[in-house]
Amino acid sequence: MKKPFTAILLATTVTLGLGALPAKPAQAATDAVIVSSVNFRSQPDVNSKSYGFLKKGENVDILSKVNNWWYKVRDDSGRIGYVSTNSKYIRTTDSSSGGSSSKPSSTSTSNGSSSTSSTVNKVIAAGKKYLGTPYEFGSSRSNTRTFDCSDFVRQAFKEGAGITLPSDSRGQASYVKSKGGTTTNWRNLKPGDLMFFMEYRGTSASSYPSNKANQRVTHVGIYLGDGKILHTYSKESGGVRIDSFAGKHWEHRFIFGGSAL
Template sequence: MKTGYSRIMAGLIIAGISVTNVSYAESGMDSVFRRLGTFMSTPQFSLASTDADNPVLDLAVSSIIVRYALEELEKPYVYGSTGPDSYDCSGLTYSVFAKAGISIPRVSADQGSSGKAVEKEMLMPGDLIFFDTRNSNDETDISVDTSDIISLFAPEQSPSAPAVFVPQKVTHVGIYVAEGKFIHASSGSEMKVVIADLGNKYYSQRYLFAKRYV
């Protein structure tokens, strides 16, 4: 564990990220951090350009977004919080983007209504990814990060139909990092800002879409 942890921290240092209490060595995140560190430290991703149409600037901002998000790892999940000591899921994305100089809506549903649509196969660091984390389509849901109470019943189902979950409504958001990993403020058993795998069965079944703001 110590060796793996050291490799992770080396990758973070390359990326210019200062993070404490990171322990993802056993989940394969060391290679992700190393590659992300190389990506962030490449000279062409300098923020020197101010041309809004310059794709190099977009990539630079994307790396900054991921860097800021990683700095929040391990901070606790608190409903309604936007930091700096705790976050809910959209509070994390809202605050990280604001720190990077990008204004986005506060709650996940609104964040998913704006931005540029991105295919799952084309995800880049800094993209926002959205999920429907309800247990069923017909449950009355209190969204992960809003106080709205929403009752939604899938039109293709009937009360007597088998409960087949179809992701439809945004209730959760995270920031794509690299290699199928994303960072988010989890309200599940972890109750903190963590890195998760998009290929995980739970998240792959509840994935909705992605949006790009840079």
């Protein structure tokens, strides 16, 4: 009779022991704060519906990092959407100290800079792959047989950075402006920045207004550095090409430029 009793006692002990094991906790969301006003979108895509802007100082939970460009987040009201991973818009907080870090660590800054530089190189490489591709105004956005200026830029960023920019140059200009950090002096641009131009009015600087703030954007290209631009603008020019623009009508037509990353 002792043997069955011992077996029952052992089984009970094992069962109670297993029940006492703590459940594995779910992975916690990362606390973050909005550093600068940023679009809160329904999908990780610049063309997706926007819920509006998350304002500076708002707290959000980062639920996941979708890719190098988008976080999936939850705002204070419980809405779930997507925001840029760019550190000028969002910063994770230091939960161990109970407060937010005033600036990214040197490691984060280095990695962020390295990542951006790598992405810029990929965008430029993707664009150069299409050198000589014929120009077509209003080209189809569903193939790469021909490009107009904004279609070309859109394709380079789609392939090189995984970003789907607006389909036209004015939409791309608005997107770059929304990110901040634009300049009207092309010498302040960095490789990979987008350049926006007004319509052609001649080769002389006097043909263009000194204040171009309200001029309509008609052309876009990718700055390569050293006064060179990667773009496409006419059938006669041979399609996608690289031009030096300092002292030429391109310089006189330049309105502003800035990063789309």
